[in-house]
Amino acid sequence: MKRIGVAGAGTMGIGVAQLFAQGGHEVVLVDVAEEILDRARRAIDRAVFLGPLVRPHAEHHPPDEVLGRITFTTALAELEAVDFVVENVTEDWRVKSALYPQLDQVCAPGTAFGVNTSAIPITKVAALTGRPDRVIGTHFMNPAPLKPTVEVVRGTYTSPATIEETTALLAGVGKACVVVGDSPGFVTNRVAMLTVNEAVFLLWEGVASAPDIDRLFRQCFGHAMGPLATADLIGLDTVLRSLEVLYDEFNDPKYRPCPLLRSLVYAGRTGRKAGQGFHTYEQTEPVDQKVSVTP
Numbered sequence: 001m002k003r004i005g006v007a008g009a010g011t012m013g014i015g016v017a018q019l020f021a022q023g024g025h026e027v028v029l030v031d032v033a034e035e036i037l038d039r040a041r042r043a044i045d046r047a048v049f050l051g052p053l054v055r056p057h058a059e060h061h062p063p064d065e066v067l068g069r070i071t072f073t074t075a076l077a078e079l080e081a082v083d084f085v086v087e088n089v090t091e092d093w094r095v096k097s098a099l100y101p102q103l104d105q106v107c108a109p110g111t112a113f114g115v116n117t118s119a120i121p122i123t124k125v126a127a128l129t130g131r132p133d134r135v136i137g138t139h140f141m142n143p144a145p146l147k148p149t150v151e152v153v154r155g156t157y158t159s160p161a162t163i164e165e166t167t168a169l170l171a172g173v174g175k176a177c178v179v180v181g182d183s184p185g186f187v188t189n190r191v192a193m194l195t196v197n198e199a200v201f202l203l204w205e206g207v208a209s210a211p212d213i214d215r216l217f218r219q220c221f222g223h224a225m226g227p228l229a230t231a232d233l234i235g236l237d238t239v240l241r242s243l244e245v246l247y248d249e250f251n252d253p254k255y256r257p258c259p260l261l262r263s264l265v266y267a268g269r270t271g272r273k274a275g276q277g278f279h280t281y282e283q284t285e286p287v288d289q290k291v292s293v294t295p
């Protein structure tokens, strides 16, 4: 079993840490504040406990056993001994570009870095390190423990050995992989972010209500969720940042974020994690916006 480092304990990091710990790996989960880690611990506990209700036929795991494999820490230096890092920090180039040189220093030269980003090119991230051959995109879908497939992104310098190691690691925790080339947004989010943004414009223009927009996608197209509910699940702050990355990388106005999306983010209505976005959600615990919305 490999020792897995997980950087970032937000929406994605929580699920990624749970996935690998359930798969028998030792996990080091790093974030910048103890209260974020406490919330992550409670979220993983709850998700593992409720697992049998969500997937009755899947293998069941005692929450204590899963949590016992995870070290929760604010010390990046604890990633020193891990074999593979999945990075899930905020979708903000300033945040990611500050982190990678530190990861490069802390981790052993052979440790591979899986970049879990919605839209940032993997080659751009790899250039921040002295190991571009060991940097690969691991674009997990949300929620990471439940979604069957990971979009794996080959950067310009990602080595065949790194691709093989990554797909084998993911197969070991039950994930299929689709390996794609490097492009802002990759395959999934180049398409999905446009759809979400256009749905927000439709709402903003008063063409239809949020429930009706989502209902059309579910009932006419057979999608499991509509685009606005999907945006709430992703986090509207992450959707906004992903559109900004696409807009900047392509210099193409088709990715300009709808002003309504910005307003909701400014108001702290970032979707499920805040209890409110395009739809309203029952809160499992109060969310401190100062903690959940990072700069």
Ligand SMILES: NC(=O)c1ccc[n+]([C@@H]2O[C@H](COP(=O)([O-])OP(=O)(O)OC[C@H]3O[C@@H](n4cnc5c(N)ncnc54)[C@H](O)[C@@H]3O)[C@@H](O)[C@H]2O)c1
Binding pocket: 007, 008, 009, 010, 011, 012, 013, 030, 031, 032, 033, 036, 087, 088, 089, 090, 091, 092, 095, 099, 116, 117, 118, 119, 139, 140, 141, 142, 233, 234, 235, 238, 242, 292, 294
């Ligand atoms: N939300 C989704 O559905 C989704 C899906 C696939 C990929 N992603 C990508 O995954 C990444 C994380 O997204 P998220 O939705 O979990 O975001 P989030 O805002 O919920 O969580 C990000 C976490 O990173 C932490 N962080 C910031 N700087 C850090 C640092 N230097 N060291 C350690 N932790 C740090 C923050 O405190 C926060 O807890 C983003 O790049 C996003 O684009 C998101």
